[in-house]
Amino acid sequence: MKPAAPQVLSVFEAVAGGSLPVRVRCWDGSTAGPSSAHVAVVFRNRRALRRILWSPNELGLARAYVSGDLGVEGDLFELLDGPDVIERVARKDLRTFGRQEVAHFASTFLRLGAIGPPPRPPALEVARRRGSRHSKKRDAAVVSHHYDIGNDFYRLILGPSMVYSCGYWARGEGGSLEDAQYDKLDLVCRKLGLRPGMRLLDVGCGWGSMPIHAARHYGVSAVGVTISRQQHDLARALVEEAGVADRVEIRLQDYRDVRDGPYDAISSIGMSEHVGDRQLNAYAAGMAALLRPGGRLLNHAISSIAPLVDAKHTAPTFTDRYIFPDGELLPLSRVLDGLEHAGLETRDCEALREHYASTLRHWVANLRREWVEVVRLVGASRARTWLLYLTASVLAFERGRIGVNQVLAVRPGERGASGLPRTRGEWLGPDGSG
Structure with missing residues (x-):
C-alpha cells in the first residue's frame, strides 16, 4: 500500500492550487512535504480526513483539530499566519472543481480508506438551538x-x-x-x-x-x-x-x-x-x-x-x-x-x-x-x-x-x-x- 502522507498532501495542494509550506505526517508513520518546514500537520487517523471530506471548509478542519484527530506540531501562529495556507484550503469552494478533479479526490480518499459516514461532531459543538434567534x-x-x-x-x-x-x-x-x-x-x-x-x-x-x-x-x-x-x-x-x-x-x-x-x-x-x-x-x-x-x-x-x-x-x-x-x-x-x-x-x-x-x-x-x-x-x-x-x-x-x-x-x-x-x-x- 502506498504511503498515506504524499497522497494526502497532494489532495490538499490540489485544493489550494499550489504547494503548501508544511509537512504532513499520517497514521501510518509516513511523511511528506518540505523538510525545511517548521510546522507539521499530523493526521492521527483516517477519521480526520472523513471530517474534512464531509465539511470541506473551515468547520471540517476545526472539527478535526478540536477532536484531536488532527494535530499541529510547531507554532500554530506560524501555520495560520503562513502564506494563506489555511485560507487556501478552508475557503475553497469545491463547486469550482471539474468532475475529473472531484473524481480524483474521491478515488484518493477511497484508496486511503477515508470514505465512510460522517463522524459525530465534537461534544463542544453547538448546532441545534432552541427558540428564535436572539430571544x-x-x-x-x-x-x-x-x-x-x-x-x-x-x-x-x-x-x-x-x-x-x-x-x-x-x-x-x-x-x-x-x-x-x-x-x-x-x-x-x-x-x-x-x-x-x-x-x-x-x-x-x-x-x-x-x-x-x-x-x-x-x-x-x-x-x-x-x-x-x-x-x-x-x-x-x-x-x-x-x-x-x-x-x-x-x-x-x-x-x-x-x-x-x-x-x-x-x-x-x-x-x-x-x-x-x-x-x-x-x-x-x-x-x-x-x-x-x-x-x-x-x-x-x-x-x-x-x-x-x-x-x-x-x-x-x-x-x-x-x-x-x-x-x-x-x-x-x-x-x-x-x-x-x-x-x-x-x-x-x-x-x-x-x-x-x-x-x-x-x-x-x-x-x-x-x-x-x-x-x-x-x-x-x-x-x-x-x-x-x-x-x-x-x-x-x-x-x-x-x-x-x-x-x-x-x-x-x-x-x-x-x-x-x-x-x-x-x-x-x-x-x-x-
Whole structure:
C-alpha cells in the first residue's frame, strides 16, 4: 500500500492550487512535504480526513483539530499566519472543481480508506438551538455556552483584571496586560465624563471590572447586568472584595429587562456583538430610553470590516459552532445607523484594532503558559478550541479583517444640544491622550 502522507498532501495542494509550506505526517508513520518546514500537520487517523471530506471548509478542519484527530506540531501562529495556507484550503469552494478533479479526490480518499459516514461532531459543538434567534431564552443559553465554563479558566487566560475585551495600550507594548486593561476602563470612564454621584449602567458587565473601576476611581453609583450565572456570582464577590458594595449592584438580568432609568451614562463593552442585526435598533432605542437628556453611551464592539451583505453571511463557521453561537459582527456603519435611528448623536469614534491584537497575543501567551492547568480544568478539546480561536483572532485583527471601535453617543437635551465639550482634550486631558 502506498504511503498515506504524499497522497494526502497532494489532495490538499490540489485544493489550494499550489504547494503548501508544511509537512504532513499520517497514521501510518509516513511523511511528506518540505523538510525545511517548521510546522507539521499530523493526521492521527483516517477519521480526520472523513471530517474534512464531509465539511470541506473551515468547520471540517476545526472539527478535526478540536477532536484531536488532527494535530499541529510547531507554532500554530506560524501555520495560520503562513502564506494563506489555511485560507487556501478552508475557503475553497469545491463547486469550482471539474468532475475529473472531484473524481480524483474521491478515488484518493477511497484508496486511503477515508470514505465512510460522517463522524459525530465534537461534544463542544453547538448546532441545534432552541427558540428564535436572539430571544431572551436562546441568548441566555448561548451566553452560558461561552461564559459558564469556569471562572478559574477565564482567570488563567485573562489575568487578575478579569477583563474580557480589548485593552488600551497607552503605555506601549512595554506595558503589562493589567496596565492596558486599567487604561481601557479609565478611557471609558473619561469618555463618559463620570463624576461622583452619577449613575452608571454597565450592560454585559462580565465579572464586574467596569462598575468596580468606575465606583472606586470616579465615585459613581453603578449597576452591572449580565446573563451569565458564573459571571454574576464572581462579580458580586469581587465587588465585596473591592469594598464598593455600597455603590455597585450586579444583577443577573437581560439588558432588555432594565427599567430603572434614567442613568447619567451607559457603558456597553464587548456586549453588542451578542445583540444581532435585527435587534440592534431596539437595543439602541432601549439604551437611549435609559439615558437622561445629555447622558452618554459608550458602545465598544468588534466590527466586521466588510460590506453588510458579507457581515450577514450565515454559513456554518468555527466561531458560530464553537465560540460565539449567534454572535454577529456588524460594520461600524450599521452600528452608527442604529444609534442615530434611536435619536442619539454620535460624537466620537475611536478604532482600536491594533490594541485588540496586542491584547489577544497576551491571552494566547497566558493560555500556552498555563496549558496543563487549562486542560485539567476544561479538558483537551476545549483547550484546543480556545487556542485555535485566540490565535486566529490575533491574525484577523492584525490583518485588518475585523476591527473594534469605541463609539461615544449622547442623548440630546430638550433643545437638541448634547452639552459635550468641544474637544477630546476636554475629557481626555490636555493633549487628548489621557
